Amino acid sequence: MKAFVKTLSAVAMSVAMSCAWAAPKMSADVVVIGSGGAGMTASVAAAENGAKVIVLEKNAFTGGGAAFAEGIFAVESRLQRDAADAGTREESFKKDMERSFWTADPIRVRDFIWGSAENVDWLMKHGVPVFFRKESVIKEPTWHVFGHYKNTEHGAALIQCMQDNAERLGVKFYLNTPAVGLIKDSNGAVVGVKAKSQKDGEFEIAAKKVIIATGGFGDSAEKVKNWGHRDFKVWRPSVPLNKTGDGIQMAYDVGAQHGEYGFVSHVGTPASHVKFAGNLYTASWQPSALWVNSDGIRFADEGIALSFGLAGDAVYQQFGSEAWSIFDATQVKYMMEQGADSGIGVIVAPGTKLPNLQKEIDEALAKGSDGFVKASSVAELAKKIGVPEKALQKSVEDYNKACDFGADPMFFKTPRYLRKIDTKNMYAIKLNSYFFCTFGGLKTNLKHEVLDTHNKPIPNLYATGADVSGFTSVFYNPYASGHLFGYAVYSGRHAGENAAHALGLKK
Numbered sequence: 001m002k003a004f005v006k007t008l009s010a011v012a013m014s015v016a017m018s019c020a021w022a023a024p025k026m027s028a029d030v031v032v033i034g035s036g037g038a039g040m041t042a043s044v045a046a047a048e049n050g051a052k053v054i055v056l057e058k059n060a061f062t063g064g065g066a067a068f069a070e071g072i073f074a075v076e077s078r079l080q081r082d083a084a085d086a087g088t089r090e091e092s093f094k095k096d097m098e099r100s101f102w103t104a105d106p107i108r109v110r111d112f113i114w115g116s117a118e119n120v121d122w123l124m125k126h127g128v129p130v131f132f133r134k135e136s137v138i139k140e141p142t143w144h145v146f147g148h149y150k151n152t153e154h155g156a157a158l159i160q161c162m163q164d165n166a167e168r169l170g171v172k173f174y175l176n177t178p179a180v181g182l183i184k185d186s187n188g189a190v191v192g193v194k195a196k197s198q199k200d201g202e203f204e205i206a207a208k209k210v211i212i213a214t215g216g217f218g219d220s221a222e223k224v225k226n227w228g229h230r231d232f233k234v235w236r237p238s239v240p241l242n243k244t245g246d247g248i249q250m251a252y253d254v255g256a257q258h259g260e261y262g263f264v265s266h267v268g269t270p271a272s273h274v275k276f277a278g279n280l281y282t283a284s285w286q287p288s289a290l291w292v293n294s295d296g297i298r299f300a301d302e303g304i305a306l307s308f309g310l311a312g313d314a315v316y317q318q319f320g321s322e323a324w325s326i327f328d329a330t331q332v333k334y335m336m337e338q339g340a341d342s343g344i345g346v347i348v349a350p351g352t353k354l355p356n357l358q359k360e361i362d363e364a365l366a367k368g369s370d371g372f373v374k375a376s377s378v379a380e381l382a383k384k385i386g387v388p389e390k391a392l393q394k395s396v397e398d399y400n401k402a403c404d405f406g407a408d409p410m411f412f413k414t415p416r417y418l419r420k421i422d423t424k425n426m427y428a429i430k431l432n433s434y435f436f437c438t439f440g441g442l443k444t445n446l447k448h449e450v451l452d453t454h455n456k457p458i459p460n461l462y463a464t465g466a467d468v469s470g471f472t473s474v475f476y477n478p479y480a481s482g483h484l485f486g487y488a489v490y491s492g493r494h495a496g497e498n499a500a501h502a503l504g505l506k507k
C-alpha cells in the first residue's frame with residue numbers, strides 16, 4: 001500500500017502549487033475551505049458569477065482526495081448514450097434508493113442524479129477532458145473519467161484545469177493555511193473564518209459566504225472511532241491526506257446538525273515487494289481466486305472482486321480485516337495470456353494481459369515478500385499463511401468440488417469464475433481492507449446550506465462533497481461508479497453559484 005500512496009502522490013504532486021502566503025485582515029465575498037473536488041468547483045462557480053473568492057488549503061498542494069480519484073458518476077450524459085446498458089435517471093434513482101434501504105435522502109439523490117449529466121457538460125465547457133468508461137462487468141456504466149490535461153491525468157487533471165480556471169477568474173489560493181474555526185455574529189450568521197498560517201499565526205478573514213469542502217475525517221483515528229464506529233488499527237485510509245474532519249467540526253461548533261457517516265472501502269494487498277497496480281497487484285484480487293480468512297475458511301463469492309467496495313467490505317468483516325487470495329499456476333498463465341478478469345480503476349482495464357506476472361511473482365518470492373507465498377501442498381500453504389491446515393484442506397476440497405460440478409453451493413459464484421485450484425502449484429497473497437475516504441457529517445438543504453439542529457439553514461454557511469450526508473446512505477453504492485466525486489463536483493459548483501447569487505452577483 002505504501003507503493004500505492006507513492007505512485008498516486010507523484011500524480012497528485014504534479015498539480016500546480018500556488019502561492020503560500022497569507023495576510024491578516026483579509027476579506028472576500030466567498031471563502032472556500034478546501035481545494036479538492038468540491039472546493040475547486042465551488043471557487044470557479046462563485047468567481048465566474050462575480051464573487052471575490054479566497055480558497056484556504058490545509059496542505060502544501062491543492063487537490064485533496066480528488067487529485068487521486070478517477071471518475072464521476074453521471075447518467076444520461078451525452079458521452080454515455082452509446083452504452084447499451086446505460087439505463088435511465090429513473091432506474092438509477094430507484095436502484096440508489098433500494099440499495100440504501102431508503103436511508104439516503106430521496107430528494108437529494110433525485111436532485112444529484114438529475115443534475116449529473118449537466119455536471120459533465122459543465123466540466124467539459126471548462127476544458128476538463130471527460131471520457132465515458134465502464135469500470136467493471138458488474139457495475140452500471142456511470143463512470144466518467146478524465147484524460148490528460150497539461151502534465152496531469154485522472155482527478156488531478158480536473159483539479160489542475162479547475163485551478164487554471166479559478167486563477168484566471170482571480171481566485172486567491174492560500175496553501176498551508178488551514179481554516180480553524182468559523183466566526184458568527186450576534187444573530188448566529190457566519191461572517192468569517194479563522195485561519196492559521198506559519199507566517200501570521202491565527203488570523204481572521206471576513207466573508208459574506210463560507211463554503212465548507214474539507215473532504216471528510218478519514219485521517220483522524222478519534223473521529224473514525226467516534227463518528228464512523230470503526231477501529232483505526234485495522235481500518236485505515238489507503239491515501240493519508242491529513243483530512244481530519246475540520247470543516248464538519250467547525251460547523252458543529254456553530255450549531256450544525258449531525259448527519260450520518262460512511263466510508264468508501266476497497267480491497268488491496270499490503271504484501272511487500274508487490275508494486276501498486278503492477279501485474280501481481282492486479283492478480284491479487286481476481287474473481288477466479290479462492291479467498292479464505294485467518295481461520296482457513298472460505299467466506300465470500302470471490303466474484304465480488306469485480307466491485308472493489310464489495311470486496312473491501314467483505315474482507316473488513318474477517319478477523320483482523322484480512323484474508324488470503326489463493327490462485328494457481330494455470331490461473332497465472334490465463335492472466336498472462338488471456339488477461340485479467342477484473343481491472344484496477346482506470347489504471348488497469350479489465351481484460352488487460354499481465355505479461356510480467358510470472359517475473360513479478362518470482363521477484364516477490366525471491367525478495368521474501370511478507371504477504372505472498374508459493375506452496376506445492378495444502379499443508380505447506382497452511383503453514384506459510386498461518387491458518388489451520390484442516391480447515392484450509394476442507395475449503396480447497398469443497399471449492400474444487402464446486403468447480404468440477406460447475407456450481408457453487410456455498411456462495412453461488414458465477415460459474416465462469418469457478419476455476420479449480422491445482423494444489424501442487426499454488427500461490428497465496430494477503431488481502432486487507434482499506435478506505436479511500438469518508439463521507440457524511442453535515443446535513444444541507446438543496447441549496448447546499450448547512451442545517452442547524454432545528455433543521456434551519458445557518459445563515460451564510462454552505463457544505464459540499466465528502467463533508468455532507470444523504471447523497472447516498474452509509475452504504476456507499478458499490479454498483480454505480482463515481483458517486484462521491486460526482487457529488488463533490490455537483491454540490492461544489494452549485495454551492496458556489498448559489499452563494500454568489502445570494503449576494504446578488506448573478507452573471
Ligand SMILES: Cc1cc2nc3c(=O)[nH]c(=O)nc-3n(C[C@H](O)[C@H](O)[C@H](O)COP(=O)(O)OP(=O)(O)OC[C@H]3O[C@@H](n4cnc5c(N)ncnc54)[C@H](O)[C@@H]3O)c2cc1C
Binds near residue numbers: 062069
Ligand atoms: C485513490 C483514490 C481514488 C478515488 N477514486 C474515486 C473515483 O474514481 N470516484 C469517486 O467518486 N471517488 C473517488 N475517490 C474519492 C474522492 O477522492 C472524493 O470523492 C472527492 O475527492 C471528494 O471531494 P472533496 O472536495 O469533498 O474532498 P477532497 O477532494 O479530499 O478535498 C478536501 C480538501 O480540503 C482540504 N482541507 C481539509 N481540512 C482543511 C482545513 N481545515 N482548511 C483548509 N483545507 C482543508 C484537504 O487538504 C483537501 O485538499 C477516490 C479517492 C482516492 C483516495
